[in-house]
Amino acid sequence: MFELIREDWRAYEGDICRQGLWVMVVYRFGRWRYNIRQRWLRLPFSLLYRLLKLASQILTGIDLPCETQVGRRLVIEHFGGIIISGDTVIGDDVVIRNGVTIGLKHTGIAGAPVIGNRVDIGTGAKILGAIRIGDDVAIGANAVVLKDVPANSLAVGVPAVIKPRKLQE
Known part of the structure; x- marks a missing residue:
């Protein structure tokens, strides 16, 4: 847990004022508590997690349940209105902006x-259903993604249109 929090700290450039960092610390704590095997020992940590999660939801407007599988260095760039389903899987080095919904x-x-690695999710994007988002994908602002997006692509529009991504050299 502490190594992952150190990575999150570096991803947020050590800025304690960024609400995404608060959410990630609570998330990492929530995942860590599952490592405690005895239920009666885990119970106080579970209660603390529930209180911290509620506080972070109220203060940041971000719902990131500990059941979600999140990779390393997830950056929540702007806070507010972010809902992520507990069944979602998110890869490494993903960036999420405000108003994003990822779920059922x-x-x-x-x-x-x-969601694959190095995915950039724009403001207000909706990613819904049992779909796969490949590595190095950019999802445009307010895009509604309802189907798979291959690696190195750009998804824009409502519903999202998939285009090859031209990477800058």
């Missing part, structure tokens, strides 16, 4: 997105 397409129907 329909209530009660399983299947959340799997």
Whole structure:
């Protein structure tokens, strides 16, 4: 847990005022508590996690449950209105901006997105359903992504249109 928090600290450039860092610390703590095998020992940590998660939701407007599988160095660039499903898988070095929803397409129907590494998710984007987002993808602001996006692509529009990404050299 502490090594991951150190990486998060570096990803947020050591700025304690960035709300995304607060959320990541609470998330890492929530994941860590599952390592405590005895239920009665884990119980006080679970209660503390629930209180910290509620406080972080109220203060930041970000819902990142500890059931979500998050890779290393997730950066939540701007806070507010971010909802991430507990079934979602997020890779390394992903950037998320405000107003993003990542999760189920329909209530009660399983299947959340799997997001690759080095994905840049624009403001207000919605990524819904049992889809895969490849590595090195950029998702435009307010895009609604309902189908798989291959690696090195750009997804823009409502519903999202997939275009090859021209990487700058």
